Amino acid sequence: MSQQKSAVTDAANDTVTLVDNATGRSCELPVMHGTIGPKVFDIGKLYAQTGMFTFDPGYTSTGSCKSSITYIDGEEGILLHRGYPIDELAENSDFLEVCYLLLNGELPSRAEKAKFEKQITYHTMVHEQLINFFRGFRRDAHPMAIMCGVVGALSAFYHDSTDIRDPRQRIVASHRLIAKMPTIAAMAYKYSVGQPFIYPRNDLSYAENFLHMTFAVPAEEYKINPVLSRAMDRIFILHADHEQNASTSTVRMAGSSGANPFACIAAGIASLWGPAHGGANEAVLNMLEEIGSKDRVGEYIKRAKDKDDPFRLMGFGHRVYKNYDPRAKVMRQTCHEVLAELGVEDEPLLELAMELERIALEDEYFVEKKLYPNVDFYSGIILRAMGFPTSMFTVLFAVARTVGWVAQWKEMIEDPTQKIGRPRQLYVGPAKRSFTPLDQRG
Secondary structure, rough: OOOOEEEEEEEEOOEEEEEOOOOOEEEEEEEOOOOOOOOOOOOOOHHHHOOOOOOHHHHOOOOOOOOOOOOEEEOOOOEEEOOEEEEHHHHHHHHHHHHHHHHHOOOOOHHHHHHHHHOOOOOOOOOHHHHHHHOOOOOOOOOHHHHHHHHHHHHHHHHHHHHOOOHHHHHHHHHHHHHHHEEEEEHHHHHHHHOOOOOOOOOOOOOHHHHHHHEEOOOEEEOOOOHHHHHHHHHHOOOOOOOOOOHHHHHHHHHOOOOOOOHHHHHHHHHHHHOOOOOOHHHHHHHHHHHHOOOHHHHHHHHHHOOOOOOOOOOOOOOOOOOOOOOHHHHHHHHHHHHHHHOOOOOHHHHHHHHHHHHHOOOHHHHOOOOEEEEHHHHHHHHHHHOHHHHHHHHHHHHHHHHHHHHHHHHHHOOOOOOOOOOOOOOOOOOOOOOOOHHHHO
């Protein structure tokens, strides 16, 4: 077909017809409907009927799968998990309850929640030989590098949950990953600062246990602060899943080959490590350190408005959300609760962050362009106030996102229509040419 085409939608038959205006040839593509959200063209037979593929860098206009887990409407600022608004879950639920929802499709009964919490709690310990694995890393290794290696190595320790064809093994692997990820993350932190590993405790909640393993030392008792543990729990909830983002798509792509779940989640961690994905809240802190003080905020706001200036305000606006990030409202409240609890309002960097927030919510330029503070802006401030180094920010993201990755992986494995991922390409290299012997190449 030539490049001159038109598309005609047949509402009665739910098809769209592509017509080559030059030759008159046409093909019909079915139109598919989700529960909510845009309709999609089913292009599965496009190549067979036309001899052509679609071209969509970044797959931003391509649906790669059917999913019933998470729905996002970036224009309206909506994020739903299994139909439940994210702010309602963050306000009324806890992380393990959200984990159950993402994995199973429904909120648990009281008995189901208690059983699930016990299953996760009693899987939090890791194989003792993993300690030797940690010791193979340099002390200055980035915690995300350690996470990639250790999580990928779990398949060498838990052979009884790597058969993806066995539904029972899939569930066990899912529970193990959700349970052990905080333990591994805390161990990565402890290793980087030269402190002894702290074992998990079954009498603590998921967030409390993580904070205890991260900040406790054998020399004294670590006291759980309920405001901080609730903040940690909310951070986990708000990052639990976010539809088909880069790391989730990586997990699905790796899983489509039949790779074991531990390898798939390690691939997701590697993808998340990228600064354009999981490193955004770390970039916020770097930006604040560059600005330095409240006195220079006006200067940097002016630079941010200048199209010719390469400086950009990190943590404002969102690629998906063209309105206010629905997670940011909850995170903003949590941020102010944490700062008040810790009494760190006088810390220069956090004072600076609050001044930036005030301007962004009032300045006509930011309001008009809908450059609101997003979840990364607030989470970076919270984590800084709680004592986490910036190198741990993406690690915490990985801990939270593990349940989303696992739920998406499980859904993909159980989808009878799933195939091994195999994107096409628009080849722009040399056409076929003959080989020239070395002595004839001049």
